[in-house]
Amino acid sequence: MRRAVCPGSFDPITNGHLDIIGRASKLYDVVHVAVMINQSKKGLFTVDERIELIREVTADFGNVEVESFHGLLVDFCKQREIPAIVKGLRAVSDFDYELQMAQMNNGLSGVETLFVPTNPTYSFLSSSLVKEVATWGGDVSHLLPPTVHEALVKRLGER
Template sequence: MRRAVCPGSFDPITNGHLDIISRASALYDVVHVAVMINQSKQGLFAIEERIELIREVTAEFGNVEVESFHGLLVDFCKERDIPAIVKGLRAVSDFDYELQMAQMNNGLTGVETLFVPTNPTYSFLSSSLVKEVAKWGGDVSHLVPAPVLRALGERLTQD
């Protein structure tokens, strides 16, 4: 069985993330979406909310499993017998950082990293940018799945 992981903080998941997960799900039998827990950073959405949103928007793929992790991604991979990490690259600047991570991960445990170029439609997109635009009332409906748009609206009107 071919398995891969798509890691990230997904706060929130965007159409760019979804594009990479969708493409990975077409290539692998099982794609694990690993939602990173960063204790030192307060996200807009709690880990459980992120996981639920990701499960909702990836349900149609049928081969995506979503769970959280903390610590080293290679340990997550080792515990689940996952030999490959799939990462989207938006720009050359992403590659510089991600190449170092890929080489470290491979050196630690032999896990391979596959880089997938982002769809040009989403080459500028990040969760941080979506949150910033949405916070100021900008239209992000074309940047996130409908359930995420609803959750953003609900969360940002609470503040």
């Protein structure tokens, strides 16, 4: 069985993330979406909320499993016998950082990293940018799955 992981914080998941996960789901039998737990950062959504949102928007793929992790991604991969990490690249600046991570991960465990160029429609997109624009009242509905957009608007209204 061919397995891969798409890691990230996904706070919140965007159409760019969803595009990469969807493309990976066509290449692998099982795609694990690993939601990073970072104790030093306070996310807009809790890890459990992010997991639930991701499960909702990836349900139609049929081969995506979503769970959280903390620590080294290679340990997550080793525990689940996942040989490949799939990462989307938006720009050359992403490549510089991701190449270092890929080489470190491979050196630590032999896990391979596959880089997928982002759909040009989403090349500028990040969760941070979406949150910032939405906080100031900008329309980000076209950048998020509808259920995620609803959750974002609701959460920002609670602040």
